[in-house]
Amino acid sequence: MFFKKNQKIFVFLFALVFLLFSFFATISLNSDLRRSFFSKFIAVHDFYRIKKMKLSLENRDFGLISKSLQEYINFSKLISDDKNYMFLGIYRATDLAVSRAIEQDDYNNLEVIFKQLIKLDNRVYKPHVWYARALSDSDTVEALKHLNIAIEISPSEGEAYREIIRIGQSLNDLEMTSKYCKIYKQALSGGNTQEYPTLFNSFNNDKFAIKLFSKNQINYTDYLSATTLLNKNNIYEFLPSKELTEIEGFNLYFSATEALKLKFKKIYYQDDNKIHEIRPKDITITSQNSYIEENEENISIFLTPKKDEIIRIKHSHIENIKKIEIEMSIEKMNLASKSLCSK
Numbered sequence: 001m002f003f004k005k006n007q008k009i010f011v012f013l014f015a016l017v018f019l020l021f022s023f024f025a026t027i028s029l030n031s032d033l034r035r036s037f038f039s040k041f042i043a044v045h046d047f048y049r050i051k052k053m054k055l056s057l058e059n060r061d062f063g064l065i066s067k068s069l070q071e072y073i074n075f076s077k078l079i080s081d082d083k084n085y086m087f088l089g090i091y092r093a094t095d096l097a098v099s100r101a102i103e104q105d106d107y108n109n110l111e112v113i114f115k116q117l118i119k120l121d122n123r124v125y126k127p128h129v130w131y132a133r134a135l136s137d138s139d140t141v142e143a144l145k146h147l148n149i150a151i152e153i154s155p156s157e158g159e160a161y162r163e164i165i166r167i168g169q170s171l172n173d174l175e176m177t178s179k180y181c182k183i184y185k186q187a188l189s190g191g192n193t194q195e196y197p198t199l200f201n202s203f204n205n206d207k208f209a210i211k212l213f214s215k216n217q218i219n220y221t222d223y224l225s226a227t228t229l230l231n232k233n234n235i236y237e238f239l240p241s242k243e244l245t246e247i248e249g250f251n252l253y254f255s256a257t258e259a260l261k262l263k264f265k266k267i268y269y270q271d272d273n274k275i276h277e278i279r280p281k282d283i284t285i286t287s288q289n290s291y292i293e294e295n296e297e298n299i300s301i302f303l304t305p306k307k308d309e310i311i312r313i314k315h316s317h318i319e320n321i322k323k324i325e326i327e328m329s330i331e332k333m334n335l336a337s338k339s340l341c342s343k
Contacts, residue, residue: 049093057100062109065097069113083120091117091124098130107134118146125150129159136167143167155187156205158258158305158335165336174340181341185332188230198255199308205230205260205332209253210238212324215246215317223253233265233329240321247321249283249314254303258332262301262311265327271320283315302333 049072056064072093076086094113101107111134117127128150132143144167150160161184168177188205200207209223224238247269254260267278280299285292289304290311303309334341 049089050096053093053097057097060100060106062097062101062106066109066113069094069097069110073113073116087120091127094130095126098126104133104137108137110134122149123153125153125157126159128153129163132160132163136163136170140167140171151183151187154257155183156257158184162335165340169336169340174342177336177340178342181334181336184335185231188228199253200255203255203257203306205257208330210250210324210326211253212238212240212247212250212321215248217248228330231329231331233263233327236326236328238324238326240324246317246319248317249312250324252311252313254309254311255307256303256305256309259305260303261329261331261333262303263329263331264299264301265297265329267313267315267327268325269318269321270323270325271318272322276318278315283313285314286312 049068053065053068056062056068069090072086072090076084076090079086094110094117097110097113098107101110107130111131114127114131114134117124118131122128128146132146132150135143135146144164147160147164150157161180164180165177168174168180199209205228207225207227209225211223212221213219221240224240226236226238252262264280264283266280267283269276269278280294280297283299285299285301287301288310289307290309291302293300293302301311
């Protein structure tokens, strides 16, 4: 009697169990389907976690943000106590939270989250910087330890140096601030790999490229790469892979990790018989994101960090070029005033 009354419910439950069993049996045998299913599940779950944090972010409630991130971490531990494929979502959510942090209390509320991220993977740059900021008001020695670890991971990025200089300013330790100002200005290696590659696969200060263009910008050469020499005047030489009948300028391509200052002095074009000298007053410059300052001797361009950048330089046309030399300096911008970076 009971079965007859609830026959439809039993049939529905049986069908549901059968479908779930069939589904999981199928994905267990099909690796592509399994990857697709989990990728979509993770994407939906990441979106849900970010949406759940939205109100807390708007209200700057870092206590509640920390609780939301802890729930995220706890959920990932249902899969594994170690780093798993949910780590990237947790990292992104934490990065979003830190982007709203200003005061020391904001970082203190997130300290336990930063510590867990480092435990999951101590090779990632930013969690060491975040954790150091959270510790800086209670344990300066441990904070500096993590900032130095961050510098070892990526020597050219500025966040760790900024924190060390801020701590040094607070302690009136000019010897320490000057030391790290100098290290930062000279650091070239290291970069920032992105989910979607930049022009040079990562943001870095190591290199840039040039493309020469013809009259009316119809034809271009291939990318010609150069290695960056920081903080000194240098002549960068390029040999076009193919001749252009008439050259009217070139584009420079950068994907800088940190803010850079380019200072143009002169451009030299060499053909079979002579060298054409182009001065700053003879060129026009535009850019995608940068800012420009000029005087009679040179033109300075201030590159925005962590963006693909194109500097477009145009002049009157020159024919049959074999070689181009650009005299310019490429400098890192200062992180602090000279009084902190004087020694």
